[in-house]
Amino acid sequence: MVGEPILVMLVEDNVDHAELVIRTLEEHKIANKVRHFLDGQSALDYLFHRGEFSVPAANPRPHVILLDLRLPRVDGIDVLKAIKETDSTKTIPVVVLTTSEAEKDVARAYYNHANSYLVKPVGFEEFKKLMDDLGFYWLGWNTNPEIKE
Amino acid sequence: MRQFVQPPEFDNDETRNNAQAVYYTSAGLIILSLGFIATTLLIAPELTFRSVLLTSVAVPTSVAIMVLIRYRKVRAAGILLTALMWLLITVVAIMAGGVSAPIFFGYLVVILLGGLVSRGGTSIIAAAICIATSIGIAYAETNGMLPPPIRYSPFARVTIYIFFFVIAMMLQSINSRNMKRLLRQTRESEKRYKSLLENIPATTYINSLDPNASTLYVSPQIEKLLGYPREAFTDDPHLWIKILHPEDEHRVMEENQRTTETGQPFEMEYRLITKDQRVVWVKDEAILVQDESGDPVYWLGVWTDITSRKQAEEEQAGLVGMMTKRTIQLQTAAEVSRAASAFLDLNKLLPNIVELIRNHFDYYYVGVFLLDETRDWASLRAATGETGKHMIEKGHRLKVEGSSMIGWCITHGQARIALDVGVDAVRFANPHLPLTRSEMALPLITHGEVIGAMTIQSEKPSAFSRVDITALQTMADQIANAIENARLYTERVSLNRELEARNAELERFTYTVSHDLRSPLVTIRGFLGYLRQDAEAGDMVRFENDLNRIGNAVDRMQMLLNELLELSRVGRIANAPEDVPFEDILREVMDQLSGPLEARGVKLEVTGGLPVVRVDRIRVAEVVQNLVSNAVKFMGEQPHPLIEIGTIGKDTDGKPIFFVRDNGVGIEPKYHERIFGLFNRLDPTIEGTGIGLTLVKRIIDVHGGRIWVESELGKGATFLFTLPTTEDKG
Incomplete structure (x- = not known):
């Protein structure tokens, strides 16, 4: 595994939030690469090698997916469902990263097999801490399944 | 002795007289026979044999007759006496030499006696026998079969005559006495009967x-x-x-x-x-x-x-009839009321009520009028039969004033009856109800307020009386309550539904607000942290960049808050609706949007007529503004942007359907519902809060209209909505 680039997929419609996530992850050298998608449709296209992402080699499977829930076009929950209902993608850990604290969203996320549910903290230090921990946990401590396509 | 001499007593006068006559005649015969023997011994010894012979027949027979009388066999005794007399006279007459014998007179006595003992019949038989005997004797005498006639001295003859005269007189007197008594009795009886007849109470x-x-x-x-x-x-x-x-x-x-x-x-x-x-x-x-x-x-x-009996009967029948009618009325009223309370939907309740009443009471026509909001008119809301259906379809309504039964009834809150009889005969002239001969109007009152009236019509000329009002008004009161209940229920149901919708909206609102308001906060706080780092690192480019991000987030928050406030105002603060030509609203909006429209090079076309609408002008302007600016925003790469605005027909309520059509990017059908939801945005790259269409929908809702979208991806979008006009006031 050493030497293999660690890819994080970020599905986030808010460009500012995406910038915050990417900047924090990069600063802490947690992930080699973050691929950002503004909406659910393009994220799914990437995962399922559709359209512009049809060459698997150029579009490797992410180690972990950071998924916002409120997305344009295909909603976050629908993205989650699609990932978890497809054999080739269901083993990828999906961490829901959203501003919503609503119980309904938490329940729906876990019901659809989300691996974790995190609420974006309001506050710079808290945000950095969360990203640190998240990186360490999912990309360090956590043993991920073999990547097989 | 006296007992022996006199005949026994009889209840019947006639029988007693006859019995006496027969008895004394028999007694007389005995005496006469004995006297005859004595006389013959003294005067004419040559007749002794004859007298002894006669006496030997007459005396025992007479005794037998008297015995019969004692045994109350009056009739038998009478017949026996008559027969004895005939025998004696015939024997004597034969022995005396024929018809010239004075004894011949005796036949007269036989006939009288026969008549006495039993009226008519016996006397005729006796007479016939006597005549036959007389003829027989005459024949025998003519042919010399009889002994030579005795020569009676004139005195002997007269004596015998006298004897018979006396007996005849006696019998006749008895007979006439009987007749007189009979006549008197008849008269008395007639008098009694007549008096009875003329004195009985009939x-x-x-x-x-x-x-x-x-x-x-x-x-x-x-x-x-x-x-x-x-x-x-x-x-x-x-x-x-x-x-x-x-x-x-x-x-x-x-x-x-x-x-x-x-x-x-x-x-x-x-x-x-x-x-x-x-x-x-x-x-x-x-x-x-x-x-x-x-x-x-x-x-x-x-x-x-039988007048008094009839009167009593009639009174009783009237009373029973009235009681029965009243009982049936109350029963039916209760039944109708009970049935009425089973319906909570006013549109089911009213038709059921009128049919129930008409069928239960067998009336010709029943209708229910309810007051409209202005209380100036009472509209027919339910009525029986085809006629009723027809009149409701025609929108039959009556002015609330004295001239109509219903109007009077509602104005005064009192029942009223009109009959086609008597001095105040009313001619019913409704061409739809040609058979009506009497009508009763009952007010529908609930909580002391008249909400309408009921008309009940009959084909009978005087079907209603003041008393009917009591029973039927009770029913009307119940019905009024049922109507009020149904109204309250319907109101409650719709309130509940509205409340539920509001709750769901509020929940969605809280949810989205917490999410969408939090989002810029995350950005602000996050980049504030980096701002410090940037400053420390002296990276002024990134400092500027991060500062801009913060600024944008703050602006965005400001916009969100403003639009949320706007949304919350719709429906809460309403400007009075005014009649305004839609064209005016459109022109106003176009002035406001002239900048963006020109910048994108949008061509604007108005098609179809633009009617005058009765709306909150400012809000509807917001609707148009939102729809048009949305159309501009979602023009995409369209080289010839075009926005069409106009009307296209009317909906089922008669409200004009407005449309705003663009030839932009279009919306996939699966998003057609979602786009009206709060904070739902299709494209994050296009600026906006996701409140605009929610606001539009809310404004249209408040106006009682409807909004929907027709579109396909890449083929432009048409937003359609309805608005009230001056003609319909809901």
């Missing part, structure tokens, strides 16, 4: 056999019964027909004809009009009286005054 009459039953006799009670003197009925034998109650005349004459033809007893109860124009109920019972040979002679009838 009028007797005798009518002739002719078809009109002319009066031959009428008892004097008639005067007391009818006020006419009895002569009036015999003077005018058809008076009884003339004073028949008009309503009874037909059936009485019919029955009279039937009984005249069949001879069956006549028995009827009917009314007569007295001389002073009172109505008297009589019971008339008559039988056809026949003579001995069975031929009808006359009608014998009795009139009994």
Whole structure:
């Protein structure tokens, strides 16, 4: 595994939030690469090698997916469902990263097999801490399944 | 001794007289026979044998007769005596030489005796026997078969004559006494009967056999019964027909004809009009009286005054009828009320009520009017039959004022009856209800307020009375309550539904607000942290960049808050609706949006007429503004951007359908519902808060309209909505 680039997929419609996530992850050298998608449709296209992402080699499977829930076009929950209902993608850990604290969203996320549910903290230090921990946990401590396509 | 000499007592006078006559005659015969023997011994010894012979027959027979009388066999005794007399006279006459013998007179006595002992019959037989015997004797004498006639001295002859005269006189006197007594008895009995007839509390009459039953006799009670003197009925034998109650005349004459033809007893109860124009109920019972040979002679009838009985009966029947009617009314009223309370939907309740009432009470037509909001008009909301359906479809309504029954009833809050009889006869002129002859209008009052009225109509000329109002008003009150309940229920249901919708909206609102307001905060706080780092690192480019991000987030938050405030105001703060030409609104919006429209090079076309709408002008302008600016925003790469605005027909409520059509990117059908939801945005790259269409929908909702979208991806979008106009006020 050493030497293999660690890819994080970020599905986030808010460009500012995406910038915050990417900047924090990069600063802490947690992930080699973050691929950002503004909406659910393009994220799914990437995962399922559709359209512009049809060459698997150029579009490797992410180690972990950071998924916002409120997305344009295909909603976050629908993205989650699609990932978890497809054999080739269901083993990828999906961490829901959203501003919503609503119980309904938490329940729906876990019901659809989300691996974790995190609420974006309001506050710079808290945000950095969360990203640190998240990186360490999912990309360090956590043993991920073999990547097989 | 006296007991032996006198015959026994009999209850019947005639029998007693006859018994006495026979008894004393027999006794006389015994004495006479003995006297005869004595006389013959003294005067004419040559006749001794004869006298002894006669006496030996006469005395024992006479004794036997007297014994029979003692044994009360008067008739047998009488016949035996008659027979004895005949025998004696015949024997004596034969022995005396024929018909010239003075004894021949005795036959007269035999006939009288026969008549006495048993009227008619025996006397005829006796006479016949006597005549036959006389002829026989005459024949025998003529042919010399008899001994030579005895020569009677004139005195002997006279003595014998006298004897028979006396006996004849005695018998005749008894007979005449009997006749007199009979006559007297008959008279007395007639007098008794007549007195009875003319004193019983009933009028007797005798009518002739002719078809009109002319009066031959009428008892004097008639005067007391009818006020006419009895002569009036015999003077005018058809008076009884003339004073028949008009309503009874037909059936009485019919029955009279039937009984005249069949001879069956006549028995009827009917009314007569007295001389002073009172109505008297009589019971008339008559039988056809026949003579001995069975031929009808006359009608014998009795009139009994049954007025008081009839009155009592009528009163009772009236009372029972009224009670029954009242009971049925109350029962039905209760039933209708109960059934009415089972319906909570006003649109089901009212038609059911009118049908229930009409069917239960068998009325011609029932309708329910309810007041409209202005309380100036009462609209027919439910009515029976095709007529009712037709009138409701026509939107039948009545002005609330005195001129119509319903109007009066609602104005005064009181029931009213109109009947097609009597002095105040009402002519019902509704061409849809040609059979109505009486009408009752009942106010529908609940909580002291008149909410409408009910009309009940009947084909009978006087179907309603004041008393009916009591029962039916109770029912009307119940119905009014049921209507009010249904209204409250419907109101509650719609309130509940609205509340639920509001709750769901609020929940969605809280959810989205917490999410969407939090989002810029995350950005602000996050980049504030980096700002510090940037400053420390002296990276002014990134500092500027991060500062801009913060600024944008703050602006965005500001916009969100403003639009949320705007959204919350819709429906809460409403400007009074005004009649405004849609064109004016459009022009206003176009002025505001002229910048963006020109910048994108959008061509604007107005198609179809733009009517005058009755709306909150400012809000509707917001609707148009949102829709048009959305159209501009989602033009995409369209080289010839075009926005069309206009109307396209009317919806089922008659409201004009407006549309805003663009030839931009279009919306996939699966998002058609979602786009109206709060904070739902299709494209994050296009600026906006996701409140615009929610606001539009809210404004259209508040106006009682509807909004929807027709679109396909890449083929532009058409937003359609309805707005109220001046004509419909909801």
